[in-house]
Amino acid sequence: MLNRSAFLNIRGLGHHTVDGVWRLGYALRFFGITVASSATAFRRFRLIVRELYFTGVLSLIIILVSGLFVGMVLGLQGYHTLQTYGSESALGVLVALSLVRELGPVVAALLFASRAGSAMTAEIGLMKATEQLAAMEMMAVDPIARVIAPRFWAGVISMPLLAALFSAMGIFGGYLVGVVLIGVDEGSFWSQMQAAVDVRQDVLNGVIKSFVFGVAVTWIALFEGYDAPPTAEGVSGATTRTVVTSSLAILGLDFLLTSFMFRGI
Amino acid sequence: MERSKLDLWVGLFVCAGIAALLILALKVGNMGSVGIGSDSYKLYANFDNVGGLKPRAPVKSAGVVVGRVARIAFDNERFNARVEMSIDNDFKFPKDTNASILTSGLLGEQYIGLDAGGDTANLANGDTIKLTQSAVVLEKLIGQFLYSKAAEGDNSKK
Amino acid sequence: MALPERAVAQENLIEISDLSFAYDRRPVLSGINMVIPRGKVVAILGVSGSGKTTLLRLIAGVVKPSRGEVKVGGVRVNELDAEGIYKLRRRMGMLFQFGALFTDLTVFDNVAFQMREHTALDDRMIRDLVLMKLHAVGLRGAQRLMPSELSGGMARRVALARAIALDPMLIMYDEPFTGLDPISLGVISNLIRKFNDALGATSIVVTHDVQEALELVDYVYYVSEGRIVAQGTPDEMRASADPLVRQFVYGEQDGPVPFQYPSREFARDLRLS
Numbered sequence: 001m002l003n004r005s006a007f008l009n010i011r012g013l014g015h016h017t018v019d020g021v022w023r024l025g026y027a028l029r030f031f032g033i034t035v036a037s038s039a040t041a042f043r044r045f046r047l048i049v050r051e052l053y054f055t056g057v058l059s060l061i062i063i064l065v066s067g068l069f070v071g072m073v074l075g076l077q078g079y080h081t082l083q084t085y086g087s088e089s090a091l092g093v094l095v096a097l098s099l100v101r102e103l104g105p106v107v108a109a110l111l112f113a114s115r116a117g118s119a120m121t122a123e124i125g126l127m128k129a130t131e132q133l134a135a136m137e138m139m140a141v142d143p144i145a146r147v148i149a150p151r152f153w154a155g156v157i158s159m160p161l162l163a164a165l166f167s168a169m170g171i172f173g174g175y176l177v178g179v180v181l182i183g184v185d186e187g188s189f190w191s192q193m194q195a196a197v198d199v200r201q202d203v204l205n206g207v208i209k210s211f212v213f214g215v216a217v218t219w220i221a222l223f224e225g226y227d228a229p230p231t232a233e234g235v236s237g238a239t240t241r242t243v244v245t246s247s248l249a250i251l252g253l254d255f256l257l258t259s260f261m262f263r264g265i
Numbered sequence: 266m267e268r269s270k271l272d273l274w275v276g277l278f279v280c281a282g283i284a285a286l287l288i289l290a291l292k293v294g295n296m297g298s299v300g301i302g303s304d305s306y307k308l309y310a311n312f313d314n315v316g317g318l319k320p321r322a323p324v325k326s327a328g329v330v331v332g333r334v335a336r337i338a339f340d341n342e343r344f345n346a347r348v349e350m351s352i353d354n355d356f357k358f359p360k361d362t363n364a365s366i367l368t369s370g371l372l373g374e375q376y377i378g379l380d381a382g383g384d385t386a387n388l389a390n391g392d393t394i395k396l397t398q399s400a401v402v403l404e405k406l407i408g409q410f411l412y413s414k415a416a417e418g419d420n421s422k423k
Numbered sequence: 424m425a426l427p428e429r430a431v432a433q434e435n436l437i438e439i440s441d442l443s444f445a446y447d448r449r450p451v452l453s454g455i456n457m458v459i460p461r462g463k464v465v466a467i468l469g470v471s472g473s474g475k476t477t478l479l480r481l482i483a484g485v486v487k488p489s490r491g492e493v494k495v496g497g498v499r500v501n502e503l504d505a506e507g508i509y510k511l512r513r514r515m516g517m518l519f520q521f522g523a524l525f526t527d528l529t530v531f532d533n534v535a536f537q538m539r540e541h542t543a544l545d546d547r548m549i550r551d552l553v554l555m556k557l558h559a560v561g562l563r564g565a566q567r568l569m570p571s572e573l574s575g576g577m578a579r580r581v582a583l584a585r586a587i588a589l590d591p592m593l594i595m596y597d598e599p600f601t602g603l604d605p606i607s608l609g610v611i612s613n614l615i616r617k618f619n620d621a622l623g624a625t626s627i628v629v630t631h632d633v634q635e636a637l638e639l640v641d642y643v644y645y646v647s648e649g650r651i652v653a654q655g656t657p658d659e660m661r662a663s664a665d666p667l668v669r670q671f672v673y674g675e676q677d678g679p680v681p682f683q684y685p686s687r688e689f690a691r692d693l694r695l696s
Binding site: 049050052053056057060100158160162164165168171190195201203206 | 271272277279285286288323
Binding site for chain 1: 485508512515519521523525526537540
């Protein structure tokens with residue numbers, strides 16, 4: 001009995017793997033078609049602007065508030081640890097580098113995936129389930145060009161902006177806790193930070209990271225919605241998958257990118 | 266949501282995002298100060314021991330940052346360290362300038378300090394600074410101190 | 424291969440020959456032979472899952488047949504390239520089962536959608552046209568509402584206005600009567616006939632609402648398990664002696680289409696024998 005179920009499991013595993021590879025290929029083709037169909041989206045920029053509102057502007061609150069809190073926590077924790085080495089003046093450096101290099105892009109991307117990503121998946125999935133996409137095809141309007149591509153570019157544009165806002169709010173939060181509340185010297189907070197944070201090395205790399213995350217998250221969100229089974233459970237399953245797959249992708253890509261970018265330091 | 270209100274919010278969002286990026290670049294980062302950029306020239310210096318000097322460490326003169334350490338390499342012919350510095354074009358130094366590796370504070374990071382000499386001719390792009398002083402290595406310092414203490418002890422016994 | 428600009432006015436708009444279609448090796452349609460004459464309203468009846476909607480998708484070129492051909496206006500649909508198919512679809516209108524209105528656009532914008540995408544008409548012209556279409560379905564006053572604010576019947580009527588927005592030559596209706604109250608049923612039925620005749624178009628109605636269909640249409644095809652099992656005018660269908668047709672037309676509970684899902688003998692299931 002044990003042998004039989006073990007055998008079946010391996011078969012199931014193989015089946016799942018083949019399924020997964022097939023799906024990945026489909027997803028890549030979907031990505032290619034989306035990018036190739038983007039001409040319409042840019043020619044009628046209003047479509048992208050509209051989606052920018054729904055992905056970017058509506059994510060502002062969660063990004064800004066979370067950024068503030070993360071920065072404040074960094075300020076608190078950082079102070080306590082640095083204090084044991086007598087290096088409280090380096091608090092600015094700690095807060096800024098942590099945010100700009102890592103926390104800004106990564107946490108903002110995770111929040112974006114759960115808020116904007118899942119919303120996109122649900123929206124596209126519902127459009128598919130209620131035959132809106134099929135209706136559009138019947139009217140000789142390519143749904144990928146009209147519906148998917150604008151959302152893709154809106155996500156890609158929003159992500160770096162949101163990550164920058166997150167980092168900026170975080171640094172402000174660190175400043176609030178460190179300088180205003182605890183009393184770290186304001187001058188050394190900012191001057192040491194300025195000395196340690198390199199635009200090319202840190203800020204630019206952070207921006208590149210958030211751009212890559214934006215592409216990954218938006219692609220996953222749109223694909224899951226487009227591929228969702230046209231039922232209620234199908235759409236809800238797809239939404240969950242978006243958040244899980246996006247989160248894993250963000251963290252995995254973060255490791256890859258960090259090991260490339262911050263090699264010699 | 267009328268078209269104009271939506272456009273307004275999106276415009277505000279994009280502006281805020283770009284502003285955040287600029288803040289990060291200018292106020293948080295060091296774009297304002299000397300970077301390893303195109304408006305700098307290269308100077309070299311050989312040290313017996315660079316200690317904890319790292320690339321991107323500042324090069325200061327009279328306490329003011331005039332450049333950055335670009336690269337540190339091992340000179341296999343002279344068996345010492347060859348440091349490449351990027352100095353801001355605005356600052357020229359005479360040929361008999363002294364380069365030392367100093368430490369900021371007691372246990373802080375190390376930097377290169379340039380002490381200008383009196384020569385009328387200036388160092389050009391690609392020149393090597395002849396006068397150098399290596400980093401202070403703590404173990405050697407302690408060793409020297411113990412040795413001198415022992416010597417003192419001997420002398421006082423005599 | 425492009426659709427000929429001046430299509431020769433043939434008697435039949437659509438000719439389907441020996442059409443078969445399988446989905447994942449499961450046969451959906453086999454050996455279908457069908458003609459849809461110009462200017463007529465034709466019903467395709469059948470129980471749920473008999474492949475009726477697939478027929479519409481084959482006509483529109485959304486899927487390709489495994490065998491056989493579909494000719495629309497003399498052109499083989501499965502031989503058209505993407506450009507040709509899109510050109511063909513611009514001359515077709517389709518009403519989906521629950522309307523499939525675009526939920527993020529107002530009623531007005533929904534009807535105006537095709538005009539804005541496919542024509543270069545200016546805003547005032549589009550406005551007049553949209554209002555005319557909405558007026559024809561009786562919903563001009565609802566132009567600013569969102570689809571979520573409409574009842575089922577209203578949504579269906581707006582979708583109908585949208586389907587005829589560009590005065591198509593072929594209008595297809597996928598289950599237009601499902602889930603409607605008697606008044607809305609009557610309204611939709613009237614509109615289908617009115618538009619067909621007024622636009623000089625041809626209409627295909629896919630449904631399982633037999634009584635409504637028989638009142639409305641000029642010709643009926645009855646599809647069961649992927650084949651055409653009966654066809655004729657509504658009068659012929661009503662007078663038919665075929666038990667399958669009779670069961671469908673008169674809604675008999677049991678007949679050639681069995682009531683009981685295939686199972687063991689009842690007595691055995693109850694453990695009596």
